[in-house]
Amino acid sequence: METKTISRRDLLKSTGILVVSFSFFGPIAEVLAQGDGLSVDGMDPTVLDSWMAIAKDGTVTVFTGKVELGTGVVTALAQIVAEELDVRFDKVFMDSGDTDKAVDQGVTAAARTIERGGVQLRQASAAARQELLKLAAARLDSREDMLTVTDGVVSVVGNPARKISYGDLLGGKRFNVKITATGSGWDMKVASQVPVKDPKDYKIVGKSIPRVDLPEKFTGEFVYSQDVSVPGMLHGRVLRPATSLSMPADVDESSIKNIPSVVKVVREGGFVGVVAETEWAAIQAARALKVTWSEPALKMPSGPDEVFDYLKNTKSFKENLVTNRGNPDAAFSQAHKVLEATYYWPFQLHGMMGPPCAVADVRGDRATIWAGTQGPFRTRDAIAKMLNIPPKNVHLMYREGSGSYGRLECDDAAEDAALMSRAVGKPVRVQWMREDEHAWDPKGPAQYTTVRAGVDARGNVIAWDFIDRSFPWTASEGNPLLASSQIGMKPTTPGFLNGAGGGGQIYTFENQKVLAANIPWVQKGDWPLRTSNLRAPGDLARVFASESFVDEIASSQGIDPVQFRLKYLTSDKRISEVLIATVKKAGWTDRPSPAPAASGTKVTGRGVAAANRANTMTAAVAEIEVDKSSGEITVKKITLGHDCGLIVNPDGLKNQIEGNIIQGVSRALMEEVQFDSTGQKNLDWGSYPVIRFEQVPEIEIVLIDRPEMQPLGGGEPSIVPITAAIGNAIFDATGVRLRRTPFTPQRVMAALKA
Amino acid sequence: MAQISLNVNGKARVVDADSSTPLLYVLRDNLGLHGPRFGCGLGQCGACTVIMEGKSVRSCTIPTSAAQNKRITTLEGLGNVAHPHPLQKAFIDEQAAQCGYCMNGMIMSAKVLLDKNPQPSVGEIKQSLNGNLCRCGSHLRVIRAVQRAANSSVKA
Ligand code: FES
Numbered sequence: 001m002e003t004k005t006i007s008r009r010d011l012l013k014s015t016g017i018l019v020v021s022f023s024f025f026g027p028i029a030e031v032l033a034q035g036d037g038l039s040v041d042g043m044d045p046t047v048l049d050s051w052m053a054i055a056k057d058g059t060v061t062v063f064t065g066k067v068e069l070g071t072g073v074v075t076a077l078a079q080i081v082a083e084e085l086d087v088r089f090d091k092v093f094m095d096s097g098d099t100d101k102a103v104d105q106g107v108t109a110a111a112r113t114i115e116r117g118g119v120q121l122r123q124a125s126a127a128a129r130q131e132l133l134k135l136a137a138a139r140l141d142s143r144e145d146m147l148t149v150t151d152g153v154v155s156v157v158g159n160p161a162r163k164i165s166y167g168d169l170l171g172g173k174r175f176n177v178k179i180t181a182t183g184s185g186w187d188m189k190v191a192s193q194v195p196v197k198d199p200k201d202y203k204i205v206g207k208s209i210p211r212v213d214l215p216e217k218f219t220g221e222f223v224y225s226q227d228v229s230v231p232g233m234l235h236g237r238v239l240r241p242a243t244s245l246s247m248p249a250d251v252d253e254s255s256i257k258n259i260p261s262v263v264k265v266v267r268e269g270g271f272v273g274v275v276a277e278t279e280w281a282a283i284q285a286a287r288a289l290k291v292t293w294s295e296p297a298l299k300m301p302s303g304p305d306e307v308f309d310y311l312k313n314t315k316s317f318k319e320n321l322v323t324n325r326g327n328p329d330a331a332f333s334q335a336h337k338v339l340e341a342t343y344y345w346p347f348q349l350h351g352m353m354g355p356p357c358a359v360a361d362v363r364g365d366r367a368t369i370w371a372g373t374q375g376p377f378r379t380r381d382a383i384a385k386m387l388n389i390p391p392k393n394v395h396l397m398y399r400e401g402s403g404s405y406g407r408l409e410c411d412d413a414a415e416d417a418a419l420m421s422r423a424v425g426k427p428v429r430v431q432w433m434r435e436d437e438h439a440w441d442p443k444g445p446a447q448y449t450t451v452r453a454g455v456d457a458r459g460n461v462i463a464w465d466f467i468d469r470s471f472p473w474t475a476s477e478g479n480p481l482l483a484s485s486q487i488g489m490k491p492t493t494p495g496f497l498n499g500a501g502g503g504g505q506i507y508t509f510e511n512q513k514v515l516a517a518n519i520p521w522v523q524k525g526d527w528p529l530r531t532s533n534l535r536a537p538g539d540l541a542r543v544f545a546s547e548s549f550v551d552e553i554a555s556s557q558g559i560d561p562v563q564f565r566l567k568y569l570t571s572d573k574r575i576s577e578v579l580i581a582t583v584k585k586a587g588w589t590d591r592p593s594p595a596p597a598a599s600g601t602k603v604t605g606r607g608v609a610a611a612n613r614a615n616t617m618t619a620a621v622a623e624i625e626v627d628k629s630s631g632e633i634t635v636k637k638i639t640l641g642h643d644c645g646l647i648v649n650p651d652g653l654k655n656q657i658e659g660n661i662i663q664g665v666s667r668a669l670m671e672e673v674q675f676d677s678t679g680q681k682n683l684d685w686g687s688y689p690v691i692r693f694e695q696v697p698e699i700e701i702v703l704i705d706r707p708e709m710q711p712l713g714g715g716e717p718s719i720v721p722i723t724a725a726i727g728n729a730i731f732d733a734t735g736v737r738l739r740r741t742p743f744t745p746q747r748v749m750a751a752l753k754a
Numbered sequence: 755m756a757q758i759s760l761n762v763n764g765k766a767r768v769v770d771a772d773s774s775t776p777l778l779y780v781l782r783d784n785l786g787l788h789g790p791r792f793g794c795g796l797g798q799c800g801a802c803t804v805i806m807e808g809k810s811v812r813s814c815t816i817p818t819s820a821a822q823n824k825r826i827t828t829l830e831g832l833g834n835v836a837h838p839h840p841l842q843k844a845f846i847d848e849q850a851a852q853c854g855y856c857m858n859g860m861i862m863s864a865k866v867l868l869d870k871n872p873q874p875s876v877g878e879i880k881q882s883l884n885g886n887l888c889r890c891g892s893h894l895r896v897i898r899a900v901q902r903a904a905n906s907s908v909k910a
C-alpha cells in the first residue's frame with residue numbers, strides 16, 4: 001500500500017563488518033504466499049510459526065511485537081535470534097510491530113525489551129533449532145546428538161559432507177509445531193523448558209554489530225512514521241484548548257474560507273480537527289480556525305508550588321510499602337541525631353524531536369493504521385474501541401517515529417488520524433505541531449519526596465524513612481487517549497502507579513522504610529498536566545532524593561561519600577562493585593564533601609551516586625564547575641559504570657548510556673514545565689530549553705559484563721544516578737545543597753545567597 | 755497554487771504549490787524528499803536543514819517562493835546507502851545516532867562546516883552544530899563522526 005516500501009538491500013561493506021538492512025517485507029512473502037497464511041486474529045504464541053519463518057534461501061524472518069525506538073533494540077533482538085538458531089546475523093530479518101503478523105509481546109518500554117522480549121525470542125529460536133535438528137536427523141539418518149549447526153547448515157559431527165541447510169530442510173514451509181506459552185505480554189514465558197546455548201559459546205551475542213537501521217537514517221531513505229504516504233492521502237491537524245479539554249462552544253468555519261483546499265472541519269464531541277489536501281493548508285487552517293471553547297471543566301493549578309502543596313497535603317489512594325525492615329519508629333526515638341530533607345521534582349517533557357505522526361485509512365468497519373506507537377496492540381485496541389469496531393478489523397503497522405522515551409505508549413496522533421479519516425472517508429495523515437506536542441505530551445509527573453534518617457552516637461545510620469509522593473500515569477493503559485476522551489470515553493483507572501524503585505533500597509539499614517505514595521491526579525478529563533512514564537519513571541526523582549540525602553548524612557559526619565556508601569551498600573555485591581569500578585575510573589580520591597573552600601568566582605566539585613533500576617546497577621561520578629557570579633553550572637565530565645548482566649551489543653549499549661547521560665544532564669540543569677491557571681507556558685524549544693552541543697560533558701563509561709547472567713535492560717537505567725551526582729557535585733563545590741531541580745542559574749544564585 | 759521552479763539536488767523541478775508554503779513541505783510532500791524533517795516549524799531545532807546556495811538554512815521557515823532558482827541540496831543529494839557521501843559513511847562508521855530523527859540537520863550542517871573549514875576543532879564543530887537539537891543525546895558521536903569525515907578527507 002505504501003508508495004515507498006522498504007526493500008531488502010544489498011549487503012553493504014562497512015568497517016569490515018557486514019551491515020545489513022532489515023526488511024519489513026522480506027523473504028517471508030515466500031512463506032506466506034503458500035496459501036497457508038497465518039491467522040489474522042492475532043498470532044497464537046503456542047504455534048512456533050507465529051514467531052518465525054524460514055525461507056528457501058535460509059533467511060529467517062522473525063515476527064515480533066517489539067519495536068525499534070531508536071535504541072538499537074531490534075538489532076540486539078536479531079543477534080539473540082541468530083545466536084540461538086546458529087545462523088548468520090545477516091540472515092535474520094525482523095518484521096516488527098505488525099498487529100496482523102506478530103505475537104503481542106506487550107509494549108516496548110522500561111528498558112525491559114531485552115530482558116523479557118529477548119528471552120521470549122531466544123526460547124522460540126531454541127525451540128525452532130530443536131525442531132530443525134529433528135528434521136535433519138531424519139534426513140541425514142543420524143542421531144540428533146551427533147549433529148552440529150554452523151551458519152544455518154546442519155552436519156554430522158566428524159562427517160561434514162553429510163549436511164543439509166535450514167533452507168533445504170524447511171524453506172518455505174511451516175514448522176507446524178506447538179510450543180508452550182504461559183502468561184501474556186512482557187510476562188509471557190515461551191518454550192521455557194527448551195534448553196538454550198551456553199553463553200560461553202556465544203559468537204554473535206556480545207559483539208558490537210552495527211545497527212541495521214542506521215545507514216538509511218543518514219541518507220533519507222529510512223521510512224519514519226512521518227514519511228508514510230499512501231495514495232489519495234489528505235493532511236489533518238488538531239486543535240485543542242489551552243487548559244483542559246473543554247467543549248468547542250462555537251466553531252466559526254467562515255474564518256478559514258479563504259484557505260484553499262480545506263476539505264473538512266471535523267467535529268465530534270469535543271474533538272476539533274481540520275483536513276485539507278495539502279499539509280500547509282491544514283496547518284494554516286488549524287491556525288486560523290476560530291474556536292470558542294466552553295468554560296474548562298478543570299482549572300490548571302496556579303503554578304508548580306501549588307502542585308507541590310497538593311502532593312504534600314493530599315491523601316494517597318494507593319501506598320506501596322516496598323521496604324519495611326526492623327522498627328524504624330522505635331529506632332528514630334532512640335536516635336542520637338535525626339536528619340530530614342525534602343526534595344522536589346518538576347513536571348518534565350519527553351521532548352521528542354519529531355512530534356507524533358500517524359496515517360489512518362478507515363473504510364467502513366475496517367481501519368489500517370501506520371504509526372510509531374510503542375505498543376502496537378495497545379494502540380490498535382484503543383482505536384478499535386474508539387471506532388466501535390472489533391480489534392481484528394484494525395490493522396496497525398508500526399513505523400518508527402523519533403525517539404520517544406516512553407511518550408509513544410500513548411500514541412494520540414494515531415487516534416486523531418483515525419477519527420479524521422472516518423470523517424472524510426479517505427486516508428489522513430496527522431502530525432502534531434510543536435506546540436501541540438509540548439502542550440499535550442503526557443508528562444513525567446512532579447514528585448515530592450521526604451527522607452529522614454536516624455543516626456546513633458557513633459554515627460551509624462540506624463533508621464531510614466523514605467516517602468515519595470507522586471502522581472500515577474493518568475494516560476495509561478485502560479484510560480482513553482485524547483481523541484477518545486474528547487468523544488466522551490471516561491477513564492477507568494486512577495492511572496498506573498509511578499513505581500517505587502530508588503528509595504534507598506540499595507542500602508541495608510537496620511531499620512528501614514521505603515514508601516511510594518500515589519496521590520490521585522485529576523480524572524474529570526484531560527489537561528496539559530496529564531502524566532505518563534518518562535524515561536526511568538519515578539526512579540530518577542527518587543534517586544535524586546535518596547542519593548542526595550545519603551550524601552548529606554556522609555557530609556554531616558565528615559566522611560568521604562564513597563566510603564560512607566560502601567558501609568551500607570550490602571544489598572547486592574553487583575552494586576558495590578559497580579560503584580568501586582566507577583570511582584576508580586574517575587580517579588576519585590578519599591575526602592569528605594564539601595571540598596575545601598576555593599577562591600575565585602569559578603569553583604569545581606565532584607559528586608557520586610549509585611542506583612539499581614530493574615536490577616541493572618549503575619554508578620555515576622559528576623565533575624562540575626559552578627560560576628558563583630552567574631549561578632551557571634557546567635558539567636565537565638560524567639563517568640558512568642553499568643552492569644546489566646550479559647551484554648548483547650557493547651557499542652549499542654554504550655550508545656544508549658551516552659544518550660541517557662546527556663538527557664540526564666539536560667533534565668538536571670534546565671528542564672521544567674511552566675504553567676499557571678491560564679495554561680502551559682513553555683510551548684517551544686525557546687521556553688523549554690534542552691541541552692546543546694556546547695553544554696555536553698565529556699563521558700567515560702565502564703561496562704561490567706556478566707555472561708553468567710540473563711541480559712538486563714540498558715535503555716534507561718543509566719539516566720537514574722545523573723541528577724543526584726550533579727547535585728552532590730554542586731554541594732561539593734559550594735557547600736550549598738540544592739533540593740529542587742532543575743539546577744538553573746537562578747536557583748543556584750538564590751541558594752548561594754541564602 | 756502556483757507553478758514554482760526549483761533546483762533541487764542538481765535537477766530542475768517544477769512544483770505546484772501555494773508560494774507561501776514553507777520549502778520543507780514542498781520538498782517532503784511534493785518531491786518525496788524525506789531527508790529534511792519537521793521538528794518544530796519554528797527554526798529552533800534544525801531537523802529541516804537543507805543547503806541553499808552553499809549555506810545551511812531551515813527549510814521550515816523559508817517560503818518556497820524565496821527558494822526559486824536557488825541551488826538546493828537535501829540529504830538525498832549527498833549520497834545513498836549504496837553510495838554514501840564520506841560524511842554519511844563517517845556517521846555510519848561511528849554509529850552516530852539513536853533514533854536518527856535529528857541527523858539530517860546534523861549532517862547537512864556539518865557539510866556546510868566542512869566545506870568552509872575542512873579541519874575544524876572540536877570547539878568549532880560544537881559551535882557550528884549548537885543550534886541543532888538532539889533529544890537522544892547522540893552529540894558526542896556526531897562530533898566524532900564529523901572529525902572522522904574531516905580526517906578521511908585529509909587522507910583521501
Ligand atoms: S523544523 Fe525547522 S528548525 Fe525545527
Ligand code: FES
Pocket residue numbers: 070353402403851852853854855856857887888889890891892
Ligand atoms: S538521534 Fe534521536 S533526536 Fe538525535
